[in-house]
Amino acid sequence: MTPLIFLSAWPKSDPFNPYLELLYSRFEDDGIVVDDYRHSLSLPKKITALHIHWPEGVFWGQGDGWIGPLAKTLMLSVNILRIKLRRGIVITTLHNATPHQSVSGPKLLVSRLANWITRRSATLVLAMSEHDQKLVASEQDYAVSQVILHPHYRDIYNRLRDKPSITPNDGPYTIGMVGRMRPSKRVDHAAELFSHIPGDQTLLVAGDGDQKTVEKLRNINSEDERVILELGALSDKGFVDAVLRCKAILLNQWDITNSGSVLAALSLDTPVIAPSVPNLEELASEVGSNWLHLYQPPLTKEALARVLSELREAGLTQARAPLQKRDPQVVSRRAAQAIRRHWECKRIGPGEPRPDSARPDSVGN
Numbered sequence: 001m002t003p004l005i006f007l008s009a010w011p012k013s014d015p016f017n018p019y020l021e022l023l024y025s026r027f028e029d030d031g032i033v034v035d036d037y038r039h040s041l042s043l044p045k046k047i048t049a050l051h052i053h054w055p056e057g058v059f060w061g062q063g064d065g066w067i068g069p070l071a072k073t074l075m076l077s078v079n080i081l082r083i084k085l086r087r088g089i090v091i092t093t094l095h096n097a098t099p100h101q102s103v104s105g106p107k108l109l110v111s112r113l114a115n116w117i118t119r120r121s122a123t124l125v126l127a128m129s130e131h132d133q134k135l136v137a138s139e140q141d142y143a144v145s146q147v148i149l150h151p152h153y154r155d156i157y158n159r160l161r162d163k164p165s166i167t168p169n170d171g172p173y174t175i176g177m178v179g180r181m182r183p184s185k186r187v188d189h190a191a192e193l194f195s196h197i198p199g200d201q202t203l204l205v206a207g208d209g210d211q212k213t214v215e216k217l218r219n220i221n222s223e224d225e226r227v228i229l230e231l232g233a234l235s236d237k238g239f240v241d242a243v244l245r246c247k248a249i250l251l252n253q254w255d256i257t258n259s260g261s262v263l264a265a266l267s268l269d270t271p272v273i274a275p276s277v278p279n280l281e282e283l284a285s286e287v288g289s290n291w292l293h294l295y296q297p298p299l300t301k302e303a304l305a306r307v308l309s310e311l312r313e314a315g316l317t318q319a320r321a322p323l324q325k326r327d328p329q330v331v332s333r334r335a336a337q338a339i340r341r342h343w344e345c346k347r348i349g350p351g352e353p354r355p356d357s358a359r360p361d362s363v364g365n
Helices: 019-023 055-059 067-085 106-121 130-139 154-158 187-195 211-223 236-244 260-267 278-287 301-314 328-347
Strands: 005-010 032-036 047-052 089-093 124-127 144-147 174-178 202-207 227-231 248-250 272-275 292-295
Touching: 005 328, 019 328, 032 047, 032 328, 047 067, 047 328, 055 067, 055 106, 067 089, 067 106, 089 106, 089 328, 124 130, 124 328, 130 144, 130 278, 144 328, 154 236, 154 260, 174 187, 174 236, 187 202, 187 211, 187 227, 187 301, 202 236, 211 227, 236 260, 248 260, 260 272, 260 278, 272 301, 278 292, 292 301
Parallel strands: 005 032, 005 047, 047 089, 089 124, 124 144, 174 202, 174 248, 202 227, 248 272, 272 292
Antiparallel strands: none
């Protein structure tokens, strides 16, 4: 009988992003029981696998303090040691090149410590592209890596759609920047560039952001009413509705490691304008340049004007974005099989036969 693997995930779910729900959706099929990791020293003895997604999570819900995050980091290191003493495994997913939120002072030291502990303790790294896998091989050669593509959100978003498709004559030609406006997304910079491009096109900025970004956007809006602001946190349905009002989604974040924002738009069959970085170049070769329009960063007024002109001349495709490789069921099973294979390899003693699921060729690329 295949032994159960009890995996503690940090986090198991995210109210703002269905990625984790999709990733873990088929783990039970491979005998992996997933539970939420809790920041305490009472790690259940049955737990022999820990999956860390965002080390910067030590700061979530902690306000401006650094003592709480430091305590979480130290507890994490103790629990990692416990996992390894149980001949267990530590899995990380390479989500972003740099933390979403910038910190300074003592918090910067805590952030570096949390990231260092996570990187050094990882025995298996789930990379979202071949480029990321090569990065892991060069920087974390002590860890095993496996490419696990980012799943699409089509099934989840389809339940929230009010209309089946977008029509080319449905309102003004609108491009959008939708979702949480972190400083790294440079939404205000893109809006400023847009305001200097003549024409009847509009830019929809929908979502919540920090006070500085919001203030800049309001100043731009006061000078150019084509920049439409709908500020505030978006529900899943609010996000879907906003994207479906756009002919294309614009991204101005240059340090993209995963393609979650791009796949969110493509899952709604909306083209994307994004920087030409290795991970997105791989995705563009998969879905086609008519769905993913790449520009050389940094974004300039000339580059944005050129892409807008090309999009308008090409018209809006009514086809569905080709995301077959990113079916959530397939992605989840592949991730689960990679974790089981790695777990079984780690727990096999010297000279013991390796089960079929522990062979390197048992999981697809």
